[in-house]
Amino acid sequence: MIEKKKVIEIVNKWLEGKNYFLTDLTVDENNHIVVEIDDKEGVWIDDCVDLSKYIESYLNRDEEDYELEVGSAGLGQPFKVLQQYYNHVGDEVEVLTQGGKKFKGVLKDVDEQGVVVTVLKKIKPEGAKRPKMEAVSENYSFADLRSVSYAIDFKKLKLKK
Numbered sequence: 742m743i744e745k746k747k748v749i750e751i752v753n754k755w756l757e758g759k760n761y762f763l764t765d766l767t768v769d770e771n772n773h774i775v776v777e778i779d780d781k782e783g784v785w786i787d788d789c790v791d792l793s794k795y796i797e798s799y800l801n802r803d804e805e806d807y808e809l810e811v812g813s814a815g816l817g818q819p820f821k822v823l824q825q826y827y828n829h830v831g832d833e834v835e836v837l838t839q840g841g842k843k844f845k846g847v848l849k850d851v852d853e854q855g856v857v858v859t860v861l862k863k864i865k866p867e868g869a870k871r872p873k874m875e876a877v878s879e880n881y882s883f884a885d886l887r888s889v890s891y892a893i894d895f896k897k898l899k900l901k902k
Contacts, residue, residue, distance in 0.1 A: 743772050743807055748796065752776055755795045761788065764814040764821045772807035777814045777821075781828040784813035819888035826851040826889070833892040834858065839885055845892050846879075855882035856889065 745768045752763055761784070765777040778784055778792065793811040800807060820826055826848065834848045836858055846860035857878050865872040 742770060743768055743774065743800065743805055748774055748776070748800075751796050751799045752778075752792070755792050762822065762824050764825065772805060774807055774809045776809075776811045778811070779814040779822075779825060779828075789813070817890055817893050819890045823851070823853065826856060829891055833894065835888075835890050835892045836881070837887045837889075838881070839887050841887075848889075849878055855880060855885070857881075 745766065748768060749763070749766055752766065756763065756778075760782070761778045761780045763777070764779045765775070767773075767775045774796075776792065776796070778789070789811045793809055796809060796811070800809075814821065814825065820829070829848050830851060832848055833845055835843070835845055837843050844860060846858040848856060849859045850857040857880050859876050859878050861874045862877045863872040864875045864877070
């Protein structure tokens with residue numbers, strides 16, 4: 742069986758000097774290798790092909806057969822590594838808490854312990870008759886979160902002619 746550690750070393754060599762970073766890497770008992778990379782500016786298919794060829798140059802199919810998939814982390818997929826959170830500070834995200842609460846907000850800050858998300862909430866100011874929407878920052882530890890992902894808003898996307 743191909744060792745995951747060996748593949749990680751190969752991928753890390755390829756990543757040196759590039760803006761890409763590794764988000765996930767799996768090797769199952771059938772030598773099915775899946776590598777996911779990401780970058781703040783997106784992942785180009787040519788770079789996935791280049792990384793795939795690079796990995797293949799270090800592995801020998803005559804010694805051990807394998808299946809290799811190299812791709813991007815996926816725009817709407819939950820974040821897997823801290824760098825993805827840092828890359829999306831200031832962006833709208835979808836949050837799912839361990840308690841099952843789901844909401845959208847703006848990722849305001851990130852550190853090793855958790856995130857700060859700004860959400861709109863109805864708050865009744867003192868002396869007011871009706872509540873009004875206000876931006877409120879909420880802190881969540883990573884232990885409190887089931888998933889966080891980039892919120893894709895198709896209404897904001899415009900087709901270029």
